[in-house]
Amino acid sequence: MSASHAQDWAVEAHGLVKVFGDNRAVDGVDLSVRTGTVYGVLGPNGAGKTTTIRMLATLLKPDGGEATVFGHDVRREPQVVRQLIGVTGQYASVDETLSATENLVLFSRLNGLSRADSKRKSAELLEEFGLAEAAKRPLKNFSGGMRRRLDLAASLISQPPLIFLDEPTTGLDPRTRSQMWDTIRRLVATGSTVLLTTQYLDEADQLADRIAVIDRGIVVAEGTADDLKHSVGSASLLLKLVDAGNLERARFAILDVLGVEAVLSPEAGRITAPMSDPDTITDLLIRLREDGIAVAELAVQQPTLDEVFLALTGHTATEEEETDAPLDASGAPATKELEDAR
Amino acid sequence: MTQLTIAPGVSRQLKNHVSIGQTVQNSFSMAYRGLLKIRRTPEQLIDVTLQPIIFTLMFTYIFGGAIAGSVQDYLPSLIPGILVQTVITTSVVTGVQLREDMDKGVFDRFKSLPIARIAPLAGALLADTVRYAIATTLTFTMGFIIGYRPEGGIGFVIVAGLLVIACSWAISWIFAFFGVIARSASSVQGISFLVLFPLTFLSNAFVPVDTLPVFLQWFVNINPVSHLVTAVRDLANTGAWTSDAWISLLGAAVIVAIFAPLTVRAYMKKA
Numbered sequence: 001m002s003a004s005h006a007q008d009w010a011v012e013a014h015g016l017v018k019v020f021g022d023n024r025a026v027d028g029v030d031l032s033v034r035t036g037t038v039y040g041v042l043g044p045n046g047a048g049k050t051t052t053i054r055m056l057a058t059l060l061k062p063d064g065g066e067a068t069v070f071g072h073d074v075r076r077e078p079q080v081v082r083q084l085i086g087v088t089g090q091y092a093s094v095d096e097t098l099s100a101t102e103n104l105v106l107f108s109r110l111n112g113l114s115r116a117d118s119k120r121k122s123a124e125l126l127e128e129f130g131l132a133e134a135a136k137r138p139l140k141n142f143s144g145g146m147r148r149r150l151d152l153a154a155s156l157i158s159q160p161p162l163i164f165l166d167e168p169t170t171g172l173d174p175r176t177r178s179q180m181w182d183t184i185r186r187l188v189a190t191g192s193t194v195l196l197t198t199q200y201l202d203e204a205d206q207l208a209d210r211i212a213v214i215d216r217g218i219v220v221a222e223g224t225a226d227d228l229k230h231s232v233g234s235a236s237l238l239l240k241l242v243d244a245g246n247l248e249r250a251r252f253a254i255l256d257v258l259g260v261e262a263v264l265s266p267e268a269g270r271i272t273a274p275m276s277d278p279d280t281i282t283d284l285l286i287r288l289r290e291d292g293i294a295v296a297e298l299a300v301q302q303p304t305l306d307e308v309f310l311a312l313t314g315h316t317a318t319e320e321e322e323t324d325a326p327l328d329a330s331g332a333p334a335t336k337e338l339e340d341a342r
Numbered sequence: 343m344t345q346l347t348i349a350p351g352v353s354r355q356l357k358n359h360v361s362i363g364q365t366v367q368n369s370f371s372m373a374y375r376g377l378l379k380i381r382r383t384p385e386q387l388i389d390v391t392l393q394p395i396i397f398t399l400m401f402t403y404i405f406g407g408a409i410a411g412s413v414q415d416y417l418p419s420l421i422p423g424i425l426v427q428t429v430i431t432t433s434v435v436t437g438v439q440l441r442e443d444m445d446k447g448v449f450d451r452f453k454s455l456p457i458a459r460i461a462p463l464a465g466a467l468l469a470d471t472v473r474y475a476i477a478t479t480l481t482f483t484m485g486f487i488i489g490y491r492p493e494g495g496i497g498f499v500i501v502a503g504l505l506v507i508a509c510s511w512a513i514s515w516i517f518a519f520f521g522v523i524a525r526s527a528s529s530v531q532g533i534s535f536l537v538l539f540p541l542t543f544l545s546n547a548f549v550p551v552d553t554l555p556v557f558l559q560w561f562v563n564i565n566p567v568s569h570l571v572t573a574v575r576d577l578a579n580t581g582a583w584t585s586d587a588w589i590s591l592l593g594a595a596v597i598v599a600i601f602a603p604l605t606v607r608a609y610m611k612k613a
Contacts, residue, residue, distance in 0.1 A: 057454050058453075058454065059450060059453050059454060072356075076358075077358045078358075079357070079358045079359065079360065079456055080356045080357070080358045080456075082454060082455060082456040083356050083456040084356070085454065086454075087450070087451065087454040089447055089450050089451075093447040093448050093449075093450045093451035093454075094447070094448055094451070095375065095379075095446075095448045096446065096448075097378075097379050097382045097383055098375070098378055098379070098382065102378055106371060106374070106375050106378075107451070107455070109371040109374070110368060110371050110372075110452075110455050110457050110461075111455065111456075112364075138382065154451065
């Protein structure tokens with residue numbers, strides 16, 4: 001493998017397999033992550049995301065296939081790979097009994113920093129992640145968001161060129177979530193490569209340059225968010241009329257101008273129609289004006305990743321989440337993903 | 343964060359092995375973590391503080407008259423015995439706590455760091471020597487309060503204490519092994535006591551060997567715990583470093599040589 005090739009690709013995995021008992025948790029996953037990009041692995045609970053990440057991060061030995069990190073084989077050179085990565089797990093991988101500073105100093109020391117450097121680095125990171133005030137407090141009193149930030153800070157001590165983020169925002173409130181997103185974007189701006197897993201479709205859409213959709217241990221689709229949306233089909237046109245009585249006439253106009261059958265929802269006074277060429281909308285609007293049909297709202301909608309997921313796997317991501325909801329409500333961790341992690 | 347620039351992955355100088363120096367340094371960092379944990383959760387020390395006190399008092403006054411004729415005559419042979427038993431029992435807790443610790447997310451981070459694989463285990467075990475030191479000090483202190491006056495003098499008492507701590511550290515690798523392979527912390531406790539009770543009671547810790555049936559004498563005499571007890575008695579009571587002390591150290595080394603690699607391998611397999 002040439003050096004320039006290794007420079008281009010932060011992660012390359014071919015046919016990764018992990019079997020737990022008779023459960024093929026990961027069943028031949030291929031991933032290629034270009035250096036300096038954010039790569040999203042999207043899938044519902046239990047799809048094999050965490051297991052995949054754990055294999056790439058040398059925490060689990062693959063049962064089949066191979067994977068390299070910057071050209072270094074995860075099985076043959078695990079110690080080299082560990083010097084190139086930072087891992088932030090789904091469950092905060094920091095020591096609950098220690099304070100934030102003590103955690104960071106410990107991890108700095110383990111990363112080979114001197115005592116003085118460890119203290120300075122820890123103070124720097126705490127400041128940067130807005131944890132300076134809570135630095136001396138035991139972690140027991142930390143909120144979920146604070147823990148997650150400390151976890152991420154701990155992953156950044158050695159300034160690793162590749163960072164694994166396993167569901168970085170699961171369980172966070174919307175505000176903390178968008179803070180986390182900002183942090184991840186800043187990371188990439190400094191030259192890091194990020195491989196993140198998520199079960200939130202909008203998170204992958206917002207952050208990732210490329211996305212792999214994973215379901216039951218295999219990659220069912222791969223590409224940019226737009227690629228994925230396009231693969232599902234065209235955008236749709238949404239019309240809301242001032243007078244719902246005009247719906248039938250509007251449907252006829254759409255059939256006439258765009259040549260497609262529109263779907264009516266009379267109670268809302270809305271029409272939805274598939275649309276391949278946005279340019280033809282002008283014609284439609286002129287026709288509606290001529291017919292005296294007043295338009296209250298007009299929107300062009302790209303397919304959502306939810307629809308993508310439904311089209312690719314035959315079930316939506318949200319369906320699976322709902323079945324897990326009672327578990328989450330009782331405060332227990334998502335059992336499926338835990339099994340996944342073993 | 344913007345002021346940092348990340349050195350690209352391919353331009354870094356990296357090696358795939360960990361040097362001995364780094365292994366030692368990593369282990370000490372992990373031991374430092376163990377000490378911080380003890381400081382943060384002092385309630386963990388209840389067993390090492392109460393057990394030496396209660397056991398010393400109980401055994402002295404219950405068995406003293408029956409075994410040695412009087413409490414005073416029993417102390418020189420009992421205190422070393424109870425010391426060894428108490429500190430070895432304390433090393434069981436090491437395995438239990440290691441199991442609990444390993445179930446926490448922080449061990450994932452240790453595994454993902456470029457550190458010596460043995461460090462998280464060695465460090466945890468190293469920090470626990472502080473617990474053994476506390477138990478040792480308390481046992482000798484309790485003995486002193488009841489009237490035990492070791493003839494060997496304070497210097498040899500300290501040497502005896504260090505010997506017990508070193509051997510218990512070695513034995514704690516056995517319980518660490520159970521800790522790594524067991525499914526839960528409570529099962530570690532179960533298996534460990536199953537090993538511990540025969541090992542400590544089938545020894546010369548509490549009774550003279552010649553009062554035992556012959557088949558038991560055979561086991562008691564080869565039991566490394568007996569040698570350790572004898573070594574401590576010789577050191578504390580007569581100020582002599584005997585062959586039993588060497589045998590104890592040799593036994594400790596053999597245990598570490600067998601169980602440290604076993605434990606680390608099992609630990610890595612779980613990883």
